[in-house]
Amino acid sequence: MSAQTASPSSEESLYSPLATSDEIRLLYLQPRAFSETVTCTIKHAKLSDEPGYEALSYEWGAKDIHQISFNGRLHVVRLNLYYALLNLRQETEERVLWIDALCL
Structure with a gap:
């Protein structure tokens, strides 16, 4: 389903501010079994906790x-x-990613 007529959501509605310089945003990509739609959530993680994730830059x-x-x-x-x-x-299973276009 193409969304060429839809307008982008504002970043204000998508992100909550990072609390400290030790935090990053991680994207949790839901599995195929969850929905036909690409579905994901953003959660904050502390770098000092050494969270596991994969990075994608494009x-x-x-x-x-x-x-x-x-x-x-x-x-x-x-x-x-x-x-x-x-x-x-x-x-x-969900996949944890850091994607520059969505997590910065």
């Missing part, structure tokens, strides 16, 4: 857009990020 690419469910709301992302998230989903 080139912005074409301006084609698609929607994902992000913290319970639809959010517009570029098509190449959508396809990356779609293909990175595991079958039955």
